[in-house]
Amino acid sequence: MLIVYFKFKFLRTNSEKYNKAALFLMKIFAVNFTMGVVTGIPMEFQFGTNWSKFSELTGGIIGQTLAMEGLFSFFLESSFLALFIFGEKLLGHKLHFVAGFLVFLGSWASGFFILATNAWMQHPVGYEILENGKYVLQNFSAIFDNPWLVPAFLHNQMASLVTSSFVVASIGAFYILSKKSEEYGKLFLKTGIIFGFIASNLVAFPTGDWNAKNVVKHQPASFAAMEGIFETEHGGAEIILVGQPNMLEKKLDNKIGVPNVLSFLTYQNWNTEVKGMNEFETEELPTNIPMLYYSYHIMVGLGTIFIAIMGLAILFLYRKTIYEYKTLLWVILFAAPFPYIANILGWYVAELGRQPYLVYGLLKTQEGISQTVSSGNTLFTLLGFMGLYALLGMLFLILVGQVIYKGPESKKI
Numbered sequence: 001m002l003i004v005y006f007k008f009k010f011l012r013t014n015s016e017k018y019n020k021a022a023l024f025l026m027k028i029f030a031v032n033f034t035m036g037v038v039t040g041i042p043m044e045f046q047f048g049t050n051w052s053k054f055s056e057l058t059g060g061i062i063g064q065t066l067a068m069e070g071l072f073s074f075f076l077e078s079s080f081l082a083l084f085i086f087g088e089k090l091l092g093h094k095l096h097f098v099a100g101f102l103v104f105l106g107s108w109a110s111g112f113f114i115l116a117t118n119a120w121m122q123h124p125v126g127y128e129i130l131e132n133g134k135y136v137l138q139n140f141s142a143i144f145d146n147p148w149l150v151p152a153f154l155h156n157q158m159a160s161l162v163t164s165s166f167v168v169a170s171i172g173a174f175y176i177l178s179k180k181s182e183e184y185g186k187l188f189l190k191t192g193i194i195f196g197f198i199a200s201n202l203v204a205f206p207t208g209d210w211n212a213k214n215v216v217k218h219q220p221a222s223f224a225a226m227e228g229i230f231e232t233e234h235g236g237a238e239i240i241l242v243g244q245p246n247m248l249e250k251k252l253d254n255k256i257g258v259p260n261v262l263s264f265l266t267y268q269n270w271n272t273e274v275k276g277m278n279e280f281e282t283e284e285l286p287t288n289i290p291m292l293y294y295s296y297h298i299m300v301g302l303g304t305i306f307i308a309i310m311g312l313a314i315l316f317l318y319r320k321t322i323y324e325y326k327t328l329l330w331v332i333l334f335a336a337p338f339p340y341i342a343n344i345l346g347w348y349v350a351e352l353g354r355q356p357y358l359v360y361g362l363l364k365t366q367e368g369i370s371q372t373v374s375s376g377n378t379l380f381t382l383l384g385f386m387g388l389y390a391l392l393g394m395l396f397l398i399l400v401g402q403v404i405y406k407g408p409e410s411k412k413i
Contacts, residue, residue, distance in 0.1 A: 001104055001161060001164070001195075002025060002164055002165070002168055002191065002192075002195060003022050003025045003026055003029060003100055003103075003104070004022075004097070004100050004101050004104045005191070005195075006018045006019070006021040006022035006025065006191075007019065007022040007096070007097045007100050008097065010022065010093070011093060011094065011097055017183060017184065017187060017408075018187075019093075020184075020408045020409065021184060021187060021188070021408055022100065023085075023088070023408075024184075024403070024407075024408035025168065026081075026084055026085055026100070027085075027403045028167075028400055028403055028404075029081075029103075030081060030085060031396060031399050031400055031403070032396075033077070033078070033081060035392060035396050038392060039389060039392065042385065044066070047059075049370065049373065050369065050370055050373055050378065051358075051368050051369060051370060052369075052370040052371075053367065053368050053369060053370065053371070054358055054363065054367075054368030054369075056134070057133060057134050057135055057363065057368070058134075058135050058358075058359060058363070060134060060135060060136045060137065061120060061127060061135055061136065061137055061143070062117045062120065062121070064137070064140075064143075065113050065114075065116045065117040065120070065143060066113070066114075066117055068113050069109075069110050069113035069114055069117075072106075072109060072113070073106050073107070073109040073110035073112075073113055074106070074110060075106075076102060076103075076105065076106035076109070077102075077103055077106030077107050077110060078106075080099045080100075080102040080103045080106065081103050083096075083099040084096065084099040084100045084103055087099065108157060111153065111156060111157060111160070112153055115149060115152050115153040115156055116143055116144060116146070116149055116153075118152065118350070119143075119146045119148040119149040119152055119153075120143060120146060120359070121354065121358065121359050121360065122148050122152070122218070122219070122350070122354055122360055123146060123147065123148040123214075123218050123360060124359050124360065124361070124362055125142045125143070125145070125146050125147075126138055126139035126140070126141075126142020126143060126145075126146075127142075135359075135362075147214065147218075148214055148218065151207060151210035151211045151214055152211060152214075152350075154202075154207045154210075155203065155207035155208055155210070155211050155346075156346075158199050158202045158203045158207050159199075159203050159339070159342070159343050159346060160343070161195060161196075161199035162196060162199045162200050162203055162306060162339050162342075163339035163340060163343060164195075165191075165192045165193075165195040165196030165199055165200075165310075166192065166196055166306070166332075166335055166336050166338070166339045167192070167336050167339075168188050168191060168192035168195075169188065169189050169191075169192025169193055169196055169313075169332050170192070170332055170333050170334075170335065170336035171185075171188050171192075171404055172184070172185045172186065172187065172188030172189030172190070172191075172192055172332075173185070173189055173329040173330070173332045173333040174333055174404065175188070175407070176189060176323055176329060177326070177329055177330070177333065180407065181407040181408060181409065184407070184408045184409075186323060189322065189323070189329075189332070190317060190322075192332075193310060193313045193314055193317055193322070193332075194314065194317075196306070196310045196313075197307075197310035197311060197313070197314045200303065200306040200307045200310050201307060203303055203306075204303055204304075204307065208303070209265070212265075212266070213266065215353065216266055218360070219353060219354070219360060220275050220279075220280075221277065221279075221280040221284050221285050221286070222286055222292070222353035222354070223274075224274075224275055224276050224277045224279075224280070225277060225285060225286045225289045225292050225293060225353070226292055226293060226296040226349065226353060227239070227240060227262060227274075227293075227296075228240050228243055228245055228252050228255075228293050229274060229275070229276040229277065230250045230251055230252070230276055230277050230278060231250075231276045231277075231278050232273060232274070232275050232276040232278060232279055233263075233273065233274050233276065234273050235260075235271055235273075236259065236260035236262075236263040236264075236270050236271040236272065236273075236274075237260070237262040237263045237266075237272075237273075237274035238257035238258055238259045238260060238261065238262060239257060239258050239261040239262040239265065240252060240255055240256070240257045240262075240297070241256045241257060241258065242254065242255065242256040243255030243256065243257070245289055245290045245293050247289065247290065250277075250278075262274060277289075283356065284356075286352055286353055286355045286356070287352075287355045287356050288352055288355070291348065291352055292348070292349060292352040292353055295345045295348040295349050295352065296345075296349045298341075298342075298345055299342050299345040299346050299349060302338055302339075302341065302342040302345070303342060305338070306335075306338075306339065306342070309331060309332065309335060312328065313328060313332065316328060
Protein backbone atom coordinates (compact mmCIF):
# COMPACT_ATOMS: atom_id res chain seq x y z
CA MET A 1 0.00 0.00 0.00
CA LEU A 2 2.81 2.44 0.85
CA ILE A 3 4.54 1.72 -2.46
CA VAL A 4 1.33 2.44 -4.37
CA TYR A 5 0.86 5.59 -2.29
CA PHE A 6 4.32 6.93 -3.23
CA LYS A 7 3.80 6.13 -6.90
CA PHE A 8 0.41 7.86 -6.81
CA LYS A 9 1.98 10.93 -5.18
CA PHE A 10 4.54 11.00 -7.99
CA LEU A 11 1.82 11.01 -10.64
CA ARG A 12 0.02 13.82 -8.82
CA THR A 13 3.06 16.03 -8.11
CA ASN A 14 5.64 14.89 -10.69
CA SER A 15 8.21 15.06 -7.88
CA GLU A 16 10.93 12.51 -8.56
CA LYS A 17 11.54 11.83 -4.86
CA TYR A 18 8.18 10.01 -4.62
CA ASN A 19 9.04 7.81 -7.60
CA LYS A 20 12.46 6.94 -6.16
CA ALA A 21 10.83 6.21 -2.80
CA ALA A 22 8.41 3.76 -4.46
CA LEU A 23 11.19 2.00 -6.36
CA PHE A 24 13.36 1.86 -3.24
CA LEU A 25 10.63 0.23 -1.14
CA MET A 26 9.82 -2.19 -3.97
CA LYS A 27 13.38 -3.52 -3.71
CA ILE A 28 12.75 -4.35 -0.05
CA PHE A 29 9.34 -5.81 -0.91
CA ALA A 30 10.95 -7.99 -3.60
CA VAL A 31 13.33 -9.52 -1.03
CA ASN A 32 10.36 -10.10 1.31
CA PHE A 33 8.42 -11.69 -1.54
CA THR A 34 11.29 -14.02 -2.42
CA MET A 35 11.67 -15.15 1.18
CA GLY A 36 7.91 -15.64 1.38
CA VAL A 37 7.99 -17.98 -1.60
CA VAL A 38 10.96 -19.97 -0.28
CA THR A 39 9.45 -20.42 3.18
CA GLY A 40 5.83 -20.74 2.06
CA ILE A 41 6.17 -23.60 -0.42
CA PRO A 42 7.26 -26.16 2.25
CA MET A 43 4.14 -25.21 4.24
CA GLU A 44 2.00 -26.11 1.22
CA PHE A 45 3.75 -29.48 0.98
CA GLN A 46 3.05 -30.19 4.65
CA PHE A 47 -0.61 -30.72 3.81
CA GLY A 48 0.44 -33.88 1.99
CA THR A 49 3.41 -34.96 4.09
CA ASN A 50 2.38 -34.30 7.70
CA TRP A 51 -1.39 -33.82 7.46
CA SER A 52 -2.46 -36.36 4.84
CA LYS A 53 -5.65 -37.42 6.68
CA PHE A 54 -6.66 -33.78 7.12
CA SER A 55 -6.04 -33.18 3.40
CA GLU A 56 -7.98 -36.30 2.46
CA LEU A 57 -11.02 -35.35 4.54
CA THR A 58 -11.14 -31.58 3.93
CA GLY A 59 -9.29 -31.21 0.61
CA GLY A 60 -12.57 -30.74 -1.26
CA ILE A 61 -13.04 -27.49 0.66
CA ILE A 62 -9.68 -25.99 1.59
CA GLY A 63 -8.11 -27.12 -1.70
CA GLN A 64 -10.35 -24.71 -3.60
CA THR A 65 -9.37 -21.57 -1.70
CA LEU A 66 -5.68 -22.51 -1.64
CA ALA A 67 -5.77 -23.17 -5.39
CA MET A 68 -7.43 -19.79 -5.96
CA GLU A 69 -4.69 -18.16 -3.91
CA GLY A 70 -2.01 -19.78 -6.07
CA LEU A 71 -3.67 -19.33 -9.46
CA PHE A 72 -5.12 -15.84 -9.06
CA SER A 73 -3.20 -13.98 -6.36
CA PHE A 74 0.32 -15.40 -6.52
CA PHE A 75 0.56 -15.28 -10.33
CA LEU A 76 -0.85 -11.75 -10.38
CA GLU A 77 1.54 -10.58 -7.68
CA SER A 78 4.67 -12.23 -9.09
CA SER A 79 4.04 -11.26 -12.71
CA PHE A 80 3.48 -7.58 -12.06
CA LEU A 81 6.24 -7.43 -9.43
CA ALA A 82 8.74 -8.13 -12.23
CA LEU A 83 7.09 -5.49 -14.44
CA PHE A 84 7.19 -2.92 -11.64
CA ILE A 85 10.87 -3.54 -10.86
CA PHE A 86 12.18 -3.75 -14.43
CA GLY A 87 9.51 -2.20 -16.64
CA GLU A 88 9.29 1.50 -15.73
CA LYS A 89 10.80 2.79 -19.00
CA LEU A 90 8.89 0.27 -21.10
CA LEU A 91 5.50 0.87 -19.48
CA GLY A 92 5.58 4.60 -18.80
CA HIS A 93 4.64 6.05 -15.42
CA LYS A 94 0.87 5.51 -15.58
CA LEU A 95 1.08 1.84 -16.55
CA HIS A 96 3.93 1.48 -14.05
CA PHE A 97 1.53 2.70 -11.36
CA VAL A 98 -1.04 0.15 -12.56
CA ALA A 99 1.60 -2.60 -12.28
CA GLY A 100 2.35 -1.52 -8.70
CA PHE A 101 -1.34 -1.42 -7.85
CA LEU A 102 -1.80 -4.96 -9.20
CA VAL A 103 1.09 -6.17 -7.00
CA PHE A 104 -0.73 -4.60 -4.05
CA LEU A 105 -4.04 -6.14 -5.16
CA GLY A 106 -2.43 -9.57 -5.61
CA SER A 107 -0.80 -9.52 -2.19
CA TRP A 108 -4.04 -8.53 -0.43
CA ALA A 109 -6.05 -11.06 -2.48
CA SER A 110 -3.52 -13.71 -1.44
CA GLY A 111 -4.17 -12.85 2.18
CA PHE A 112 -7.92 -12.99 1.57
CA PHE A 113 -7.89 -16.52 0.12
CA ILE A 114 -5.54 -17.82 2.81
CA LEU A 115 -7.70 -16.25 5.52
CA ALA A 116 -10.79 -17.77 3.85
CA THR A 117 -9.14 -21.17 4.32
CA ASN A 118 -8.24 -20.44 7.92
CA ALA A 119 -11.68 -18.96 8.65
CA TRP A 120 -13.32 -22.21 7.55
CA MET A 121 -11.02 -24.12 9.92
CA GLN A 122 -11.91 -21.72 12.74
CA HIS A 123 -15.65 -21.64 12.00
CA PRO A 124 -16.73 -24.27 9.43
CA VAL A 125 -19.75 -23.32 7.32
CA GLY A 126 -21.50 -24.49 4.15
CA TYR A 127 -20.21 -28.06 4.36
CA GLU A 128 -21.67 -31.55 4.07
CA ILE A 129 -20.18 -34.76 5.45
CA LEU A 130 -20.31 -37.71 3.04
CA GLU A 131 -20.71 -41.33 4.12
CA ASN A 132 -16.95 -41.88 3.78
CA GLY A 133 -16.32 -39.06 6.27
CA LYS A 134 -15.09 -36.51 3.73
CA TYR A 135 -16.17 -32.89 3.87
CA VAL A 136 -17.51 -31.27 0.71
CA LEU A 137 -19.00 -27.87 0.00
CA GLN A 138 -22.74 -27.70 0.02
CA ASN A 139 -22.70 -23.97 -0.69
CA PHE A 140 -19.63 -22.42 -2.36
CA SER A 141 -20.56 -18.85 -1.47
CA ALA A 142 -20.72 -19.80 2.22
CA ILE A 143 -16.90 -19.83 2.35
CA PHE A 144 -16.82 -16.13 1.50
CA ASP A 145 -19.91 -15.29 3.59
CA ASN A 146 -18.28 -16.86 6.65
CA PRO A 147 -18.75 -14.42 9.58
CA TRP A 148 -15.19 -15.23 10.70
CA LEU A 149 -13.56 -14.17 7.40
CA VAL A 150 -13.95 -10.38 7.05
CA PRO A 151 -12.94 -9.50 10.65
CA ALA A 152 -9.92 -11.84 10.49
CA PHE A 153 -8.86 -10.54 7.06
CA LEU A 154 -9.15 -6.86 7.97
CA HIS A 155 -7.36 -7.43 11.29
CA ASN A 156 -4.57 -9.30 9.52
CA GLN A 157 -4.15 -6.67 6.81
CA MET A 158 -4.16 -3.78 9.26
CA ALA A 159 -1.50 -5.64 11.25
CA SER A 160 0.55 -5.96 8.06
CA LEU A 161 0.15 -2.22 7.46
CA VAL A 162 1.32 -1.52 11.02
CA THR A 163 4.41 -3.63 10.29
CA SER A 164 5.25 -1.93 7.00
CA SER A 165 4.57 1.52 8.49
CA PHE A 166 6.95 0.89 11.39
CA VAL A 167 9.61 -0.41 9.01
CA VAL A 168 9.30 2.63 6.73
CA ALA A 169 9.29 5.02 9.71
CA SER A 170 12.30 3.19 11.17
CA ILE A 171 14.23 3.58 7.90
CA GLY A 172 13.35 7.26 7.93
CA ALA A 173 14.57 7.62 11.53
CA PHE A 174 17.82 5.84 10.58
CA TYR A 175 18.50 8.26 7.71
CA ILE A 176 17.78 11.31 9.88
CA LEU A 177 19.90 10.12 12.81
CA SER A 178 22.79 9.12 10.53
CA LYS A 179 22.42 12.37 8.52
CA LYS A 180 22.24 10.35 5.31
CA SER A 181 19.56 10.86 2.62
CA GLU A 182 17.78 13.18 5.06
CA GLU A 183 15.21 14.32 2.47
CA TYR A 184 14.05 10.74 2.06
CA GLY A 185 14.41 10.15 5.80
CA LYS A 186 11.87 12.87 6.52
CA LEU A 187 9.56 11.56 3.79
CA PHE A 188 9.69 7.97 5.10
CA LEU A 189 9.32 9.03 8.72
CA LYS A 190 6.31 11.27 8.05
CA THR A 191 4.56 8.69 5.85
CA GLY A 192 5.28 5.80 8.23
CA ILE A 193 3.97 7.75 11.23
CA ILE A 194 0.71 8.76 9.52
CA PHE A 195 -0.06 5.30 8.14
CA GLY A 196 1.18 3.65 11.34
CA PHE A 197 -1.03 5.78 13.59
CA ILE A 198 -4.14 5.00 11.53
CA ALA A 199 -3.36 1.27 11.19
CA SER A 200 -2.39 0.82 14.87
CA ASN A 201 -5.76 2.19 15.95
CA LEU A 202 -7.66 0.12 13.37
CA VAL A 203 -5.93 -3.06 14.57
CA ALA A 204 -7.37 -2.45 18.03
CA PHE A 205 -10.76 -1.09 16.99
CA PRO A 206 -12.85 -2.06 15.18
CA THR A 207 -11.00 -5.08 13.74
CA GLY A 208 -9.50 -6.46 16.97
CA ASP A 209 -12.73 -5.91 18.88
CA TRP A 210 -14.67 -7.58 16.06
CA ASN A 211 -12.38 -10.63 16.17
CA ALA A 212 -12.64 -10.92 19.94
CA LYS A 213 -16.44 -10.90 19.75
CA ASN A 214 -16.27 -13.66 17.13
CA VAL A 215 -14.19 -15.76 19.53
CA VAL A 216 -16.69 -15.10 22.35
CA LYS A 217 -19.56 -16.23 20.12
CA HIS A 218 -18.03 -19.21 18.31
CA GLN A 219 -15.13 -20.33 20.56
CA PRO A 220 -16.11 -19.36 24.13
CA ALA A 221 -13.70 -21.84 25.73
CA SER A 222 -10.82 -20.24 23.84
CA PHE A 223 -11.91 -16.76 24.92
CA ALA A 224 -11.94 -17.81 28.58
CA ALA A 225 -8.42 -19.22 28.22
CA MET A 226 -7.16 -16.11 26.37
CA GLU A 227 -8.42 -13.84 29.13
CA GLY A 228 -7.37 -16.16 31.97
CA ILE A 229 -10.91 -16.62 33.32
CA PHE A 230 -10.84 -19.88 35.29
CA GLU A 231 -14.18 -19.37 37.07
CA THR A 232 -17.33 -17.81 35.59
CA GLU A 233 -17.68 -14.20 36.72
CA HIS A 234 -21.41 -13.64 37.23
CA GLY A 235 -21.55 -9.98 38.23
CA GLY A 236 -19.31 -8.74 35.45
CA ALA A 237 -15.82 -9.85 34.41
CA GLU A 238 -12.64 -7.93 35.13
CA ILE A 239 -10.01 -7.36 32.45
CA ILE A 240 -6.63 -8.75 33.45
CA LEU A 241 -3.63 -6.47 32.98
CA VAL A 242 -1.05 -8.67 34.71
CA GLY A 243 -1.20 -12.26 35.95
CA GLN A 244 0.30 -15.71 35.58
CA PRO A 245 -1.87 -18.80 34.97
CA ASN A 246 -1.53 -21.37 37.74
CA MET A 247 -2.75 -24.57 36.10
CA LEU A 248 -2.47 -26.65 39.30
CA GLU A 249 -4.73 -24.43 41.37
CA LYS A 250 -6.81 -23.18 38.40
CA LYS A 251 -6.28 -19.50 39.08
CA LEU A 252 -4.20 -16.47 38.12
CA ASP A 253 -1.29 -15.63 40.39
CA ASN A 254 -0.30 -12.02 41.15
CA LYS A 255 -3.13 -10.67 39.05
CA ILE A 256 -3.89 -7.02 38.50
CA GLY A 257 -7.28 -6.39 36.90
CA VAL A 258 -9.87 -3.69 36.33
CA PRO A 259 -13.36 -4.77 37.49
CA ASN A 260 -16.19 -5.24 34.98
CA VAL A 261 -14.27 -3.77 32.01
CA LEU A 262 -14.13 -7.06 30.09
CA SER A 263 -17.91 -7.43 30.29
CA PHE A 264 -18.36 -3.92 28.94
CA LEU A 265 -15.89 -4.40 26.09
CA THR A 266 -17.45 -7.74 25.16
CA TYR A 267 -21.16 -7.13 25.67
CA GLN A 268 -21.42 -3.33 26.20
CA ASN A 269 -22.82 -4.06 29.65
CA TRP A 270 -20.80 -3.71 32.84
CA ASN A 271 -22.56 -6.56 34.66
CA THR A 272 -22.88 -9.28 31.99
CA GLU A 273 -21.63 -12.72 32.91
CA VAL A 274 -18.55 -14.05 31.09
CA LYS A 275 -18.11 -17.83 31.08
CA GLY A 276 -15.00 -19.25 32.67
CA MET A 277 -13.05 -22.38 31.81
CA ASN A 278 -14.92 -24.26 34.55
CA GLU A 279 -18.01 -24.25 32.28
CA PHE A 280 -16.35 -26.49 29.67
CA GLU A 281 -15.15 -30.09 29.55
CA THR A 282 -11.39 -30.44 29.94
CA GLU A 283 -11.00 -32.01 26.49
CA GLU A 284 -12.70 -28.96 24.90
CA LEU A 285 -10.26 -26.46 26.39
CA PRO A 286 -7.17 -25.30 24.45
CA THR A 287 -4.30 -27.71 24.96
CA ASN A 288 -1.73 -25.06 25.94
CA ILE A 289 -3.57 -22.48 28.03
CA PRO A 290 -0.50 -20.63 29.43
CA MET A 291 1.00 -20.15 25.96
CA LEU A 292 -2.34 -18.92 24.61
CA TYR A 293 -2.80 -16.55 27.55
CA TYR A 294 0.71 -15.06 27.35
CA SER A 295 0.60 -14.76 23.55
CA TYR A 296 -2.68 -12.88 23.69
CA HIS A 297 -1.66 -10.50 26.46
CA ILE A 298 1.77 -9.73 24.99
CA MET A 299 0.16 -9.12 21.59
CA VAL A 300 -2.40 -6.73 23.10
CA GLY A 301 0.32 -5.06 25.16
CA LEU A 302 2.49 -4.49 22.09
CA GLY A 303 -0.51 -3.16 20.16
CA THR A 304 -1.14 -0.64 22.93
CA ILE A 305 2.52 0.42 22.83
CA PHE A 306 2.30 0.88 19.05
CA ILE A 307 -0.66 3.23 19.46
CA ALA A 308 1.24 5.18 22.13
CA ILE A 309 4.41 5.49 20.03
CA MET A 310 2.59 6.56 16.88
CA GLY A 311 0.23 8.82 18.83
CA LEU A 312 3.18 10.64 20.40
CA ALA A 313 4.99 10.76 17.05
CA ILE A 314 2.03 12.24 15.21
CA LEU A 315 1.73 14.91 17.92
CA PHE A 316 5.35 15.96 17.38
CA LEU A 317 4.82 15.70 13.63
CA TYR A 318 1.90 18.10 13.89
CA ARG A 319 4.07 20.49 15.90
CA LYS A 320 6.84 20.09 13.25
CA THR A 321 9.43 19.12 15.89
CA ILE A 322 9.62 15.36 15.21
CA TYR A 323 12.84 15.58 13.21
CA GLU A 324 14.74 17.20 16.09
CA TYR A 325 13.36 14.97 18.85
CA LYS A 326 16.20 12.42 18.91
CA THR A 327 14.87 10.22 21.74
CA LEU A 328 11.64 9.48 19.87
CA LEU A 329 13.58 8.85 16.65
CA TRP A 330 15.66 6.23 18.45
CA VAL A 331 12.49 4.62 19.82
CA ILE A 332 10.98 4.44 16.31
CA LEU A 333 14.25 3.07 14.91
CA PHE A 334 14.41 0.19 17.38
CA ALA A 335 10.64 -0.46 17.36
CA ALA A 336 10.75 -2.02 13.86
CA PRO A 337 11.06 -5.71 14.96
CA PHE A 338 8.16 -5.58 17.42
CA PRO A 339 5.25 -5.55 14.94
CA TYR A 340 6.69 -8.79 13.50
CA ILE A 341 6.62 -10.27 17.02
CA ALA A 342 3.05 -9.04 17.54
CA ASN A 343 1.97 -10.62 14.23
CA ILE A 344 3.51 -13.97 15.15
CA LEU A 345 1.84 -13.87 18.56
CA GLY A 346 -1.47 -13.03 16.88
CA TRP A 347 -1.22 -16.20 14.84
CA TYR A 348 -0.28 -18.13 17.99
CA VAL A 349 -3.51 -16.87 19.55
CA ALA A 350 -5.57 -17.90 16.51
CA GLU A 351 -4.05 -21.36 16.16
CA LEU A 352 -3.55 -22.26 19.84
CA GLY A 353 -7.08 -21.02 20.50
CA ARG A 354 -8.50 -23.44 17.92
CA GLN A 355 -6.93 -26.44 19.61
CA PRO A 356 -7.65 -29.27 20.21
CA TYR A 357 -9.28 -29.01 16.76
CA LEU A 358 -7.95 -28.73 13.24
CA VAL A 359 -11.47 -27.83 12.09
CA TYR A 360 -13.18 -26.34 15.11
CA GLY A 361 -15.86 -28.58 16.55
CA LEU A 362 -15.51 -31.19 13.78
CA LEU A 363 -12.02 -32.63 13.36
CA LYS A 364 -9.53 -33.08 16.20
CA THR A 365 -5.85 -32.37 15.51
CA GLN A 366 -4.86 -35.93 16.34
CA GLU A 367 -7.32 -37.19 13.71
CA GLY A 368 -5.68 -35.26 10.85
CA ILE A 369 -2.05 -36.35 11.07
CA SER A 370 -0.21 -38.64 8.65
CA GLN A 371 -0.18 -42.06 10.30
CA THR A 372 3.05 -43.18 8.61
CA VAL A 373 5.11 -40.15 9.71
CA SER A 374 6.77 -40.72 13.08
CA SER A 375 7.39 -38.04 15.68
CA GLY A 376 11.12 -38.56 15.13
CA ASN A 377 10.79 -37.80 11.43
CA THR A 378 8.75 -34.69 12.22
CA LEU A 379 11.31 -33.46 14.75
CA PHE A 380 14.21 -34.13 12.37
CA THR A 381 12.66 -32.18 9.50
CA LEU A 382 11.55 -29.41 11.88
CA LEU A 383 15.12 -28.92 13.10
CA GLY A 384 16.33 -28.96 9.50
CA PHE A 385 13.85 -26.26 8.48
CA MET A 386 14.72 -24.20 11.56
CA GLY A 387 18.40 -24.27 10.59
CA LEU A 388 17.66 -23.45 6.97
CA TYR A 389 15.28 -20.64 7.86
CA ALA A 390 17.84 -19.21 10.31
CA LEU A 391 20.33 -18.96 7.45
CA LEU A 392 17.70 -17.48 5.15
CA GLY A 393 16.75 -15.01 7.87
CA MET A 394 20.35 -13.82 8.17
CA LEU A 395 20.61 -13.57 4.38
CA PHE A 396 17.37 -11.58 4.35
CA LEU A 397 18.69 -9.10 6.91
CA ILE A 398 21.96 -8.71 5.00
CA LEU A 399 20.20 -8.07 1.68
CA VAL A 400 17.68 -5.61 3.14
CA GLY A 401 20.48 -3.93 5.11
CA GLN A 402 22.44 -3.42 1.89
CA VAL A 403 19.41 -1.90 0.15
CA ILE A 404 18.84 0.50 3.04
CA TYR A 405 22.55 1.39 3.28
CA LYS A 406 22.77 2.21 -0.45
CA GLY A 407 19.70 4.41 -0.07
CA PRO A 408 16.91 5.54 -2.40
CA GLU A 409 19.31 7.34 -4.74
CA SER A 410 21.01 4.09 -5.74
CA LYS A 411 19.98 2.79 -9.17
CA LYS A 412 21.23 -0.74 -8.51
CA ILE A 413 18.58 -3.42 -8.02
